[in-house]
Amino acid sequence: MKKCVQLWVVVILLLIGSVAKSQSEVSAGYVNSGNKVLKGMGRSIRGHGVNVGYMYEYDFFTGFSLKGGGYYSYVRSGEKTTISDVNFDSKLQEHFVTLSFNANYKYDFSTDYVLFAYAGPRLVACFSSKWQLSANSSLYPDMNGEATLNQDQGSDLFSWYFGGTEAMPSWRFEDAQLGFGVGVELFERLVVKAGLDFGLLNRYSDSSSTNVMRRNQFYLNIGYRFD
Secondary structure (H helix, E strand, O other): OHHHHHHHHHHHHHHHHOHHHEEEEEEEEEEEEEEEEEEOOOOOEEEEEEEEEEEEEEEEEOOEEEEEEEEEEEEEEEEEEEEOOEEEEEEEEEEEEEEEEEEEEEEEEEOOEEEEEEEEEEEEEEEEEEEEEEEEOOOOHHHOEEEEEEOOOOOHHHHHHHOOOOOOOOEOOEEEEEEEEEEEEEOOOEEEEEEEEEEOOOOEOOOOOOOEEEEEEEEEEEEEEEO
């Protein structure tokens, strides 16, 4: 993983070094992020949030270019549910930093209207992940209470909520994703784009566990390009 991060840093620095030949892009928008449980203990959770990013684009030849950069994302999700006569209210807040690298292809309808599509890998770091959970029940008063859980901790209250017999397993700090998207460039400056990123790594950090959860996301961004 360390070598991969070093490689990405080199790639991004090379793109930054070619800024005189590149276009820069700043963008912000909406994120729909989902933690999908594929196997074992846990509940699939979908959240909503925002992102903001900064990208460089380097043109190699007509229609084809490379993009590199990064963005920050904030995602928040909530769920109210009842399990065995216990009323739960759960909230999850997560902060991500992503390094992104894309191969990009453009099709010019005119100088004012350009369609483009892109695809490539992402390296993701989740630097904050916090659960807040409250429970209330008249039949099981021992379950009443609140708990806060960071991604590297567990608690009995969370075990009950997720249907497990042990503490909720810790989550992985890093992730790798494969993403693609499409967009339109208007008047050589304004950019509107939408994309999907698919998680490749199990978010649970215990290699001996049979639990599998991956994070996927959809985003819709508006940006501005400048030389």
